[in-house]
Amino acid sequence: MKALIIDGYVDEPACLGVPPYLSPYPRYVAGALRERGLSESDIHYLTIDTLRKNSPAAGELIGKADFLVVIAGMTVPGKYLRASPITPGEIEAIFRAACGVKVIGGPIRLGFSKEGGRAAKGTEGGISLEGAVLARLDIEAFVYDILERQGETGWNTGTPSRLKIPGAVEHRFRTTTEIGRWGPKGAFLIRQHPDYPYCMCELETYRGCGRQVHCSFCTEPFYGTSDYRPVEDVITEVSALYSQGARFFRIGRQPDLFSYHGTDIGGPVPRPEPEIIERLYKGIRNSAPDLSVLHMDNANPITLANYPEESEQILKTIIKYHTPGDVTAFGMESADPKVISANFLKAGQEEVLEAIRLVNKFGSVRGVNGLPEILPGINFVHGLMGESKKTFQLNYDFLKHVLDSGLLLRRINIRQVMAFPGTPIYGKDEAAKKHKKLFLDYKEKVRKNIDLPMLRRIVPEGTILRDVMCEMHENGITFGRQLGSYPLLVGLPASLPLRKFTDVAVTGHGMRSITGIPYPLNINTASSSLIKELPGLGRKAADSVIAGIPYADREDFLRRVSVGEKLLKYIEI
Ligand code: SF4
Known part of the structure; x- marks a missing residue:
């Protein structure tokens, strides 16, 4: 019995699975398959990008698979550096080529759409599934139930005919107890990820x-x-992943980390439990002592605003155990009171500002990788009910106020709503279409007037960023990122080896990206395009530095380059 998991990627408000991220979905599915008796060598994993690159070999795997599982679904699609989510056409082609039992699941169960501002369609109506069955609830539970043993002999002698017919299997959610087992059992899958060992x-x-x-x-x-996993289960899973070589982790699959195991005391959100968060972080650190990255994702600003003391303790815990460059992403969605009330949003301007201040108070200190310890991110959604022209002004004014107050925001995410069947906005998202132009102009204005000065403040020229992974080449530029939550895109004007880390000195700023040079720059071997990027070096001075190569030593450099003193900190000879 051979199983193949094809990862078409997922992007949800509280879960990311686009490379370099590996979401829990394929890992849990692999764990469920293991528990049903399949060996690790019988479980194959391909990302959709690997499949595109190796189509003949991958096609053979698809044809031979007794059991094919496709994972997909982008409920909040973004732009990705070097990955491209699976398309409906690709899903259809894969299922046409498959001969065994075939299932599809993940967030695609909720529907699909190409972009924000367009309502999602139901999957079964919109994609021809070619005999595959859509898991209406959890794909991992569906796979597990299909493979229920129907004899005593086990899978070594089994054939697909011994599977339950997928259409006859009940759709259900998995339990936290089940993923407590499947998570560690599926940890081996990370070794098949194309980015391994550099995947989050x-x-x-x-x-x-x-x-x-x-x-x-x-x-x-x-x-x-809220369906909280026991702290020990998360730690056990980290330990299993770590033993398979995982070194990069993000605690990202939850809507509000500060509320993990929170106590319901009748308020709008649960009261945080700082000692639980301490147990979680300490446990992760103990079971993965040499991890390279430990970041988080979402937090609800109303939790921080309503429970500042508990939140302060939690922030201190996070900073104690995490790695710097962390981001706590706040879903503000709108600064317009009318939109907030029409859409039952969680927090108003004052509360979000409180939360931003609190994170800045403890998190803005620069860490060892060159970025502040932890900064707030903020998400806006447009096209919601009650949106008017004034909404755009209110959102902009809020961001301007944050900027003018000297506070830091690591990332401002602005998107248009993608309405899913079953949500209150479904069928009422006409503002998204009506305000499309307004939306694009406003987004541009935020990028120029808020993002750019904010980025200059967060990583001023000359900042040294450690361990930037070079990921792709385009037009003579190498693009790289530090592995982490919402990593900054760095462009280096040279062709550097891919899948290698380099330290970078920041030399310039775009609206959402930076330019840099490898640090330290070997002045005798560096290309002229890199030398010209040295901070504070005019074109004429750069030409004269280049003309003077080679330099015997630092003294020689200082003697022959008039602005040598200010360049010394970036170069080696
Ligand atoms: S608070 Fe709102 S955005 Fe956050 S998980 Fe609940 S419904 Fe979703």
């Missing part, structure tokens, strides 16, 4: 939303109320 393992602490009312656009309530 997205970790789940819980899913579902603990609020009594839900934001009109959000798909998280489809998972029910």
